[in-house]
Amino acid sequence: MSDLPDIRDEGQLTIETAIANLQGEDLGLRVYAAWWLGRFRVNTDSAIQVLIAALLDEDDRTEAGGYPLRRNAARALGKLADRQAVAPLIQVLSCTDFYVREAAAKALESLGDPAAIPQLLGLLRGEIAGTLPALEPPQLEQPFDALIEALGTLAAVDAIPDIQPFLDHAVPRVQYATARALYQLTPEPEVARQYGDQLIAALSNQDLQLRRTVLADLGAIGYLPAAEAIAETLAENSLKLIALKGLLERELAGTPGPDLSAGAKRVMALMDALL
Amino acid sequence: MSDVLAPFLDAIEKADSATSLSDAVQDLADAxxxxxxxxxxxALSYNNPGAAVAAVNGLVTLGTPAVSPLLEQLDLNNYTARAWAIRALASIGDPRGLLTLLGAATADISMSVRRAAARGLGNMQWPQFPPQLLEIAQTEALEALxxxxxxxxxxxxxYAAVVGLEALALATQAGSGLRRSQIQxxxxxxxHEEASVSVKARVWQAQQYLKEAIPQAEASRQVEQSSLTSTDWEQILARLYNRKLKERTVLSAGDPQHYRELLSVGTLQEP
Incomplete structure (x- = not known):
């Protein structure tokens, strides 16, 4: 207990009540408890166990057949950095609910275990039967952007031929996820750069929501040549600062300080001007 | 008045896309x-980042006359608009904004507002403060940062507080080495203690920068000061504020009177 963060919450939920609620009768309290455990990073073994059990919940169903509790449990497990969750999350990648698969793919990306690669790739190839598409337009068959981003982060170089065709996908957000993953997966810097530059070009998209997505993508890959373009993008300064932080941290990983690289100084000068 | 503005306001009114709205605000700002x-x-509350950037830049260019309206129209219900307005006040650096920035940096619920205000506290137009109030104002800014x-x-x-502290260390007058050493x-x-590697990097940058810049700032400031001491008006102001300063020592830091003094500076400075 003592190494857990000091938890303050208006709802007066404690770790014990959250875990009890998650196993209780009230479906509303259950779905909230799952979110709460992730939000406050409660990574005790009992929390992990009840969240893993919630991934297979059958009680909480939407009219369309969705599994709200499974979605929240998957999101929470993505935040708790416990490897025990990897196998159960791989299992729910074949859930009928699109949003459970999306949440599981994102969680597996943040858990960083390459064991997830075959199943992610299976979904991307459309080899897993019985999955339902997204409810809202454009009613994607699979959460392609989440799958591709996970494969990129998990360094799934063998997946490149399967990912490549999505550069021309009709949905821009999927194209950007693809450029982001190909940047991470391509070993030759001069080839990788073309994917980074593609994302820079996408920063001038007319749609604000898409510009925000691209900012997050560039921050995630820490693409230094994008620094100036990020600073000039028409979007909220908060989001530009978070993206630039991604670039800065990539630079600091190479040159950890206190002496700073020219790139790090350049990024900080841009950040200063956005405060 | 409205004749001059009419075409610009008309264009804002008729804008039918995010881009045309942002262009229309840009034109108004450019005028x-x-x-x-x-x-x-x-325009800060249109929820259009392009328009807001254009409006902030326009307000900062207009400078002093924008300060009172910005303080009066500060939108307490819309934190995005408030962040942009605080950003404008921070960039102008007018002494009348100090009290607002102190409150915003330390207590606003929105992190974008706190961020903009923290940067602004280092970026005040310190030369506009009469010498005795400068001491109080910089001490307040330091404590908040x-x-x-x-x-x-x-x-x-x-991160913004580090940027503010760096600027304050440079602005801090000769003879107030205490403040500067507190910053260092x-x-x-x-x-050692900072958890975010990005913030830590900015700390290293500030340390490096101050090591190089302080001796230079010191040298250039001496010239400036010698020319200032020869003016009569400054002595008059000094006596005036010396009296106010004595009053202050009996007031606690949280006393509203204490802030009222800081606020009155801007009004007195206006021609």
Whole structure:
């Protein structure tokens, strides 16, 4: 207990009540408890166990057949950095609910275990039967952007031929996820750069929501040549600062300080001007 | 007045896309008309980042005349608009904004507001303060920035506090080495205690920069000071504020009277 963060919450939920609620009768309290455990990073073994059990919940169903509790449990497990969750999350990648698969793919990306690669790739190839598409337009068959981003982060170089065709996908957000993953997966810097530059070009998209997505993508890959373009993008300064932080941290990983690289100084000068 | 503004306001009214709205606000800002100030402030709440950037830049260029309207129209219900307005006040650096920035940096619920205000506290137009009030004002700014650097839970707000502290260390007058060493102590502590590597990098940058820049700032300031002491008006002001300063010593830091003094500076400075 003592190494857990000091938890303050208006709802007066404690770790014990959250875990009890998650196993209780009230479906509303259950779905909230799952979110709460992730939000406050409660990574005790009992929390992990009840969240893993919630991934297979059958009680909480939407009219369309969705599994709200499974979605929240998957999101929470993505935040708790416990490897025990990897196998159960791989299992729910074949859930009928699109949003459970999306949440599981994102969680597996943040858990960083390459064991997830075959199943992610299976979904991307459309080899897993019985999955339902997204409810809202454009009613994607699979959460392609989440799958591709996970494969990129998990360094799934063998997946490149399967990912490549999505550069021309009709949905821009999927194209950007693809450029982001190909940047991470391509070993030759001069080839990788073309994917980074593609994302820079996408920063001038007319749609604000898409510009925000691209900012997050560039921050995630820490693409230094994008620094100036990020600073000039028409979007909220908060989001530009978070993206630039991604670039800065990539630079600091190479040159950890206190002496700073020219790139790090350049990024900080841009950040200063956005405060 | 409205004749001059009419075409610009008309274009804003008729804008039918995010881009055309942002272009229309840009045109209004570029016109540089004092009459446009309330409309530029209104544009901060359009929820259109392009328009807001254009409006902030326009307000900052107009400078002093924009300060009172910005303070009066500060939108307490819309934190995005408030963040942009605080950003404008921070960039103008007018002494009348100090009280607002102190409150915003330490207590606003929105991190974008706290961030903009923290940067602004280092960026005040310190030469506009009469010497005796300068001491009080810089001490207040320092205390607020130290609090934010140590306590704020958001990395970006602490980052902004480091930027503010760096600027304050440079602005701090000769003879107030205590403030400067407090800043350097804080920065040194952060190289060990700061959790975010990005904030830590900014601390290293500030340390490096101050090491190079302080001796230069010191040298250039001496020239400036010698020319200032020969003026009669400064002595008069000094006596005037010396009296106020004595009053202050009996008031606690939290006393509203204490802030009222700081606020009165701007009004007195106006021609």
């Amino acid at each position: 540089g008309l004092v009459e446009s100030i309330p409309h530029l402030i209104e 130290l609090f934010v650097a140590q306590q704020d839970e958001e990395w970006i707000v602490r 102590q804080q920065l040194a502590g952060m190289t």
